[in-house]
Amino acid sequence: MGIDKQFMAAPIGSAVDKFQLIPEFLKVRGLVREHLESYNYFVNTGIKKIVRVNNLITSSVDPNIYLRFKDVRIGEPSVVVDGVNEKLTPQFCRLSDMTYAAPIYVNVECVTGSHGEKEIREKKDVIIGRMPVMLRSCYCVLHGKDEAELARLGECPLDPGGYFVVKGTEKVVLMQEQLSNNRIIIDVDKKGNLIASVTSSTAALRSKTNILMEKEKIYLQINQFQTKIPIIVVMKAMGMESDQEVVQMVGRDPRYSSLLLPSVEECAGLGVHTQQQALEFLETKVKMASYPGASVEKESRAMSILRDVFIAHVLVRKNNFRPKCIYAAVMLRRMLEAFLNKDAMDDKDYVGNKRFELSGQLISLLFEDLFKTMISEAKKMADKVLSKPSRSSRFDFSQYIVKDSISLGLERALSTGNWYAKRFRVDRKGVSQVLQRLSFIGSMGHVTRIQPQFEKSRKVSGPRALQPSQWGMLCPCDTPEGESCGLVKNLALMTHVTTDEEEGPLISLCYLLGVEDLQLLSGEELHSPNSFLVIFNGLILGKHRRPQHFSNAMRRLRRAGKIGEFVSVFVNEKQRCVYIASDGGRVCRPLVIADKGVSRIKWHHMKELLDGVRTFDDFLRDGLIEYLDVNEENNALIALYEGDALPETTHIEIEPFTILGVCAGLIPFPHHNQSPRNTYQCAMGKQAMGNISYNQLCRMDTLLYLLVYPQRPLLTTRTIELVGYDKLGAGQNATVAVMSYSGYDIEDAIVMNKSSLDRGFGRCIVMKKKPIVLQKYENNTSDRIIRPTKEGYFAERMQTLDYDGITAPGEIIRSDDILVNKETPMITRGPTISSGGLPDSQYKRTPVKSVGPVGQTTVVERVICCSDKNNNLCIKFMMRETRRPEVGDKFSSRHGQKGVCGTIIQQEDFPVSERGICPDLIMNPHGFPSRMTVGKMIELLGSKAGVSTGRFHYGSAFGEPSGHADKVETISETLVKHGFSYSGKDFLYSGITGSPLQAYIFMGPIYYQKLKHMVLDKMHARAMGPRVMMTRQPTEGRSRNGGLRVGEMERDCLIAYGASSLLYERLMLSSDPFEAQVCRACGLLGYYNHKLKTGFCSSCRSGNNISTMKLPYACKLLFQELQSMNIVPRLKLAEV
Amino acid sequence: MPELPEHLELKRTRVSCNFDAPTDTEPILYSGAYASMGVDNTNMEDFFKNFKIKINRLTEDEIEFDMVGIDAALANAFRRILIAEVPTMAIEKVFIANNTSVIQDEVLAHRLGLIPLNVDPRLFEYKSEKDLPNEKNTIVFGLHARCERGAPRNTVKSDELKWLPNGSEFLLATEDNDSDPAAKARTYTSFSCGQDSLPEFSVNPICARHPDITIARLGPGQEIELEAHAVKGVGKEHAKWSPVATAWYRMLPEVVLLQDVYDEKAEKLVRKCPVNVFDIEDVANGRKAVVARPRACTLCRECIREEGWDQYVALRRKRDHFIFTIESTGALPPEVLFTEAVKILEDKCERVITELS
Known part of the structure; x- marks a missing residue:
């Protein structure tokens, strides 16, 4: 990591400077750690689970013939060429359009033999397919390699990895944002009814359960039932025949019972009193043939829906519906609570209610589907062979494993981005995308992007708005403009997305810590005061009488490293619940633990870190730092700085600038800018030209924009150093004079110095x-x-x-x-x-x-x-x-201030300062008042101080209190010390008249980016050129050298103006004039007979009444097309 | 001769650099501007009498001189001519025989073009498009650098540009090889004699002005072989022909204490200035601030930044006194550059006169 030496050597002040943790964190985890970790989890654990669950193929012809998968593992990335196994490197795959994939080996045990003689044989390392390997993951050849080794493999050491190489193109599997599964969400539907919904997701299936309140009555809504079902009927069907029990379970508070009363009455009105009656009632509501999985007896269909679909993640063991009843009761209670108190409503946009699906999970889904398909296919083929009465050849089950289906399926999904698995009812488009390689920062931003699941067309502002719970997790600046604004997000610098963790040990741990099992509780006890429900990953485990004690014990265990560091413990006082979460896809971030407001990190810890004897993981293990997810943050009081800590403070932020992501991290002083400007820069930084990677000249990208002399910004930020933008810059430090010059600088245009361009500025x-x-x-x-x-x-x-x-x-x-x-x-x-x-x-x-x-x-x-x-x-x-730059090329500073080059002017005409400094470009001051990019002004001051002292100045976000951004006052002092005005305004002489300018000019270096939009690629004009064959009209578009269309609105203008000759010329003569032969008698088109040199009408069979007229060819074509559809257009001609 | 009143004289001869903005920046050019007061604003005799040049500093590459008694327009004309119109020699065409380095051909050629050459451009002629390159208009350099396999990376510096006094050594691809084997093979230049035979170059051979300019870096196994042809040109066309790194002037600063500043205030004033314009003198009634080094003023305006200080200090510029600095790139010494610039302006004036008459 590029950390400035001076800074490293500086003594650590009284408030412990924790910045050093960030490079350490990024060194350990990297910027795309979530992708890598999720993929590693899949290839190490997930794939084994999938195979273990589906490990047996048995022939349906002869149940003794079977094949059993014993173990699965992934080998080294390699490819078999002409029977020789060749190892693959990512760079080789990129260049030769191959897929960077590794074989999937399985050990199988299968029955082989012929003519009744069977023999069980074990086969090792049977290849069932090839798994695309994520770069820098644990099976990648780049894993754990140092810089020199990476260079030898043709790889850029700054490249973060986290993507795949499929058919030579780099593909990123974007993070997918979803509403979290297995959690109760209370919301209001379109009609204003209160609704409690749970999306259950189990290994077997996904289902959605809604309980809604309509006209004071409560109903259940599941797809499998035709209409909404009164909830009490459902409860009765599950065996809670007594209304009292239901009311007890919901809570004995009279307010609840009174709210439940209409529903109870309705149920009674329906004549449903017993379980039997309830089931019969439900039976009438079951959608016909909607549930093919149900068993044949008609009676149990309603039952099986309740068992398998209704709140599917609460499993029914031995027909014990009690957990489900309790869950439903809890749902009801939450809903009634929300009815009584609107604050208890859940916010769908709250980040804590969101889960992020990562590449590992997505690939695992696909793999499971493909693996199951492969098994059923193998079974089908084996059955076909076995069912033949006479087979002579030796039977070998392992022969029927086709390895192509898995390889091709994975490859196809990754290269098209279409995730389709019928089995899991998954059909998504655009999941994987081609990695943006326009600029280094662009590709970094791409791997940290989060794709939404919602459709973009919805006109609601909620999901697009900035959520307070995004703090520190998702970058508040980096989102695109336009239709997906606010929906597509980016991770912040220190965010981590969790992967799944083993549930079993955690559950038993909870019971050991005093959670009272659900089975042992009566309905009455469930909501007894001074006890909290314990909910683990959406499952109700039981209740605990001392929730604070319990949660503290869990947290202590986590800090001691006894349970996973990403397990979250969240006490919800309002809902009287303790939520324990260990599921994957939660976002979390590291924070420093404080005891009574005193940071646990002392200066000697940091010194040990600087000396290299302590790593980030040691901090975690010693309980100095912990990861908090969005929910648990609600139980913490987090101080921004150590000095701000109160006695109640539980945590302290590591550094405030880490709330921004990679793209926003490039902006110096972003906290001084108007917020949308930072958003614009986040979009523009991705279009800036510069260096792409160290191996940019060895790559074969379809389109590559490079800057000839890229520079490192004079005004840097800590993020820039952390991500390596200082090594792969995308811009140049230009001396900018903020003044009006020549009139070619209106509307954000900039005036450029020709000599600067001669010397290589902006050359690409x-x-x-x-x-x-x-x-x-x-x-x-x-x-x-x-x-x-x-x-x-x-x-x-x-x-x-x-x-x-x-x-x-x-x-x-x-x-x-x-x-x-x-x-x-x-x-x-x-x-x-x-x-x-x-x-x-x-x-x-x-x-x-x-x-x-x-x-x-x-x-x-x-x-x-x-x-x-x-x-x-x-x-x-x-x-x-x-x-070299020319008039019309687009440039931008790092503050969302883009502009085109308006004119290029000789150096001698440019203003010159008292020290002989001549600006490289001139920017119009009108760019400032409405944009309010104060950060840009501070950047100018800071860079100016930087060049005069020879030290890079810093402008990290919110960095002034912690010393990661220079203060304007100190910058001004530096400027004065070097003989400049404190305001950065210089005394300039006009280059044209030679006399001084009538104002002091704000002048200094600003980092400017050249954007990829250049006139050379866009300019277009045509006099004559190609035409479309069918209509004989000029072609469309620059790429086809097309004409410039006089469109409808332009036509309207000409009509209104009465420029008929011009209209005639533009619409006819310059387009598709055609001389047609028209029969005056029948009004149809004829043709010109070249032999007879006359026109001829083929429908009248005569050439007597033929006239020649001019009309657009497209018109003639229309007539003929109409004729082909049995519509006869007839022309009536008259003399004018 | 009548004098102008003080405030008008101030307006006529000084630029006031107030805290918010400079005023009176434009000179009053019209000779009859003060005719009603009987004062001739500009006259030739005054110019002949008053105009003087004093050299403050002269090094190999840099000159700083005072030019007094001249109008800003003229001083600026010299500056403009120096930057854009004084010719030098610079590499314009590069014939690349081999370039396996990472640096692209165009970029390499661009870099070569910007290398200042140590050659007097006055000895050469301009080469027009249709002229053949000959010893009068073209200088040829050869560059052959290579990094052996297994050797560490090396840097190609500008001293590896070797002057080829006899012109290009690359043979022109000819259509008919068999026509006359005896005839000398034609190259890209047609020199009639070697440049080293000319007396000007026999003593000091042509080379790059600085030997340590990085041209390229070579990795093991990489090689650059090329020939660079330098021609004469002016900075207007491309900055590489500009003979100066930069040339500029500033008007002579004048710092005036409008009121006497004593004691603490004086010390404060001295402390304010980052370039030590002020000093303290002990006088009868205390310690008094004096302007000791007005020339050093960089116009940071620190002294008048604080409220009310513009009552004490006035920063001005003398309108007809220029401190002119020329930083030569090395083809010609800076003092020669200035005389060249004067000559060019002279030529221009003559041209105007002849055109008019």
Whole structure:
């Protein structure tokens, strides 16, 4: 980690400086730790569980024939080429369009044999498929490698990993945001009715249970029932025949009973008194054929729905419905509570009610589906063979395991992003995305992104609004603008997303700590005062009489490392519950523990950290730091700084700037900016050109934008150093003068200094990939490359070719130059042609030309030859173009202040300061008042102080109190010490007249980013050009050299103005004029007979009444299309 | 001769640098501006009488001189000419035979172009598009650097640019090789004689001005082989031809104490100034602040920042006194650069005169 030495050597002040924990945290966990951890959990534990659960395939023909999976493991990333096992590296996969995957090995025990003789055999290391490997995960070759080793593997040490390489493209599986499963959510539905809903998710199925209150009566709503069911009927059906028991379970408070009364009455009104009657009533409401899994006896269908679908995660053991009854009662109680007191309503947008599904979980879902499919297929095939009466060959069950289905299924899902598993009713699109490689920060931002599950079109503001519970977990700045604003989020710097943890030991631990088992409690005791319910991962375990004591004991165990550090213990006083959570997908963050407001971290701990004898994990293990999730944060009182701690304080923040994410972390002084500006910068930082990675020139990206001389910002932040932006910068420090100049700077345009551009400011390299495939054909022929010819028509365009017929690196290519001198066989179908090959005459020339605007030249950067997935020879060219900024190129500072280059002006015309400093660009001061980007002004001051002292200044968010941001006062002092004005305003001389300017000018360096939008890629004009074949109108779009359309509104203007000739010209002559032959008699279109040189009407069979008229070709086409639909348009012609 | 009243004279000759903004920045150019008071605003005799130049500092690459009695427009004209119109030699065309380094050809060529060359541009002619490169308009450098396999990485510095006095050594690709084998193979230049035979260069051969400018870094096995052709040009076209790193002037600062400042206040004033403009003198009635080094004033305006201090201190600039600094890139000594600039301005004036007459 790049930490400045000076800072490291500085003595630690009285308030212990805990900043050093952050680099340590990131070193241990990395920026994409959640992805890696979830994937590691899946490949180490999850996959084993899945296989263990589905480990047996038994033939339905002969139950003695079976196959049992004993163990599963994942090997090293490798690929089998021509029977040889070759190890894979990620870089190799990227370059040669392969999937970075490792074989999945299983040990199987199966029955083999022939003719009745059976024998049980064990087979080791049978490959059942290939698992795509996440980069930097524990099975990746990059795992645990140091910088030099990574360089040897062609990998960038700053690259965070956490993505996959599938078919040569890098794919990120985005985190998916969902409402948490198995938790009761009290909410109001569209009609204003109170509703308590639980989404149950078990290994077997997912179901949604709603209990709603309508007109004072309470109903149950499940998909499997046609209508809503009175809740008391449900309770009765589950065996709670006595109304008193129900009321007791909900709570004996008279308010509750009075609210329950209408429901009880309704039930009685229906004539339902016993369990039998209730079940019969339910039976009439069951949706027909909606529940195919139900057993054949009709009577038990309602029962089985109640057992398997209603609050499915509460399991029914031995037909004991009591836990379910209690759960339903708790739901009812929560609802009634909310009815009486609106504060008890749950907030769906509260981060504590959210879960984040990570790549490991998503892949595990897919794998489970594919694995089950594979098993059923193997079974089907084995049965088919076994059912044949006479089989001669030896039977081997393991033969029927097809390994392609798993490999292809995983690969397909990752490369298309479509997560489809019918078994789990999962059908999602866009789960995996191509990793953004436009800029380093862009790819960092991409791996920390969170995708919402809601549809974007809903016009509710709730889910989009900033939630107070996001503090420290999700970045408040980094969200896109537009339709997905506020829905797509990003993780903050120190956030961790948990993975699943073993439940069994925790449950028994709870019981050991004095939780009274549910089974032993009567309904009355359930809600007895001074006892709290204990809810573990949405399951009611029982109750505890001393909740505070219990939760303290749990927390002590967690701090001692006896239970997992991510287990959360949350006492909800209002609901009188203790929530224990160990499920995956919760967000949490580390905090320093304080005892009575005194931080547990003392300076000697930090010193040990600096000396390298203590690691972040030691802090965790020694109980100095702990992870809190959003719910548990509600039980804590967290002080921002040690000095602010009160006696009640339980925790202290590590550093306030960690509430921001990676993208927002680049902004200096973001806390001085207007908030939307930070959001704009988060979006723009991803478009900034700069360095992408250390291996950027070895990669073959389809499009690559690089800055020729990228710099490190003069005004840095701690986040910049932590993520490595100082090593892979995307911008340059430009000396900016804030003044009006030349009038070409209105509307945020900037004026640039030509000499600065001459010296390399804003110079960039654009690289594009051009792949060329040598096709193989079915008749065993293939394309070939031949030597260039020195003479003839093509010779001039072949100058850049090497003797091998392929353009060499370093050659300058003009438009239409030949890149590869390719020839294609004339006949590509039909009978196979012997390997001897075809004579030269059987080939036709199909040279590959470079396309591009005429007059523009590109350079061949690199050429690689590899074989693609169909084993064809593939030649990939990297075409390079170096561009200097021109008028219209887009630039931006780090404060959401973008602007285009308005004009470029000679240096001698630029203003010059008393010290001879001439600005690189001039920015109009009108950019400031409405944008309120004070941070930008402070950046200018800080950078100016930075260049005069030769020390990088800092501007971390909220960093002034802790010394991670320089204060304006001290910056001003530094400026004065170096002879500048404290305000940063200099005395400038006009470059044109030579006399001083009439104002002091705010001038100093600001870090400017060049954005990827450049005029060269956008400008477009056309006089004549291609037309669409069908309508004969000009083509559309820049890429097709299309025309500029006079649209409807433009047409309206011309009509209103009365410019009829112009209209005629634009809509007809410049578009698709056509001379049509029209029959005056029938009004239909005729044709022109070239032999007779007359028009002819084929419907009248005469050429007598033919007139020639001009009309748009598209019109003629319309007539003909109408005719084809049996509609006859007839033209009536008249003399004008 | 009548004098102007004090406040007008101040407006005429000084730029006042107030705390919020400078005033009177524009000079009053019209010679008859004060005619009603009988004062001639500008006249030639005064200029001849008053104009003087005094050199304060002169080093190999830098000159600082005072130019007194001249208008800002003219001083600025020299500055502009120095930056944009005094010619130098710079590498314009690069013929790359081999470049396996990480640095791209275009970037390498750009970097080479920006290297200042130690050669007097006056000895060369401009090369127009249709001119053949010859010994009068082109200087050829060769560069062949290589990092052996197994060797540590090395840095190619500008001293590895080798002057090729006999012109290009790269052979022109010819269509007909067999026409005349005896004839000398044609190269990219057509020198009639070697440049080293010219007396100007035989003594001090042409090279890059600074030997330690990094051109590229080579990893093991990488190689750069190229030929760079330098031609004459002006900074207007590209900054690489600018003979100066920068050239600028500032008007002579004048710091005036409007009232006498004594004792504590004086000490405070001395402390305020980061560049020590003020000193304290012991006088009869206490310790008095005096302006000791007005030249050092950088116009940080610290002394008048505090409320009310502009009653005591006035910061001004003398309108016709310029402290001119030229930082040469090294092709020509800075003092020669200035005379060149004057010559160019002279030529321009002559051209105007001839055009007008």
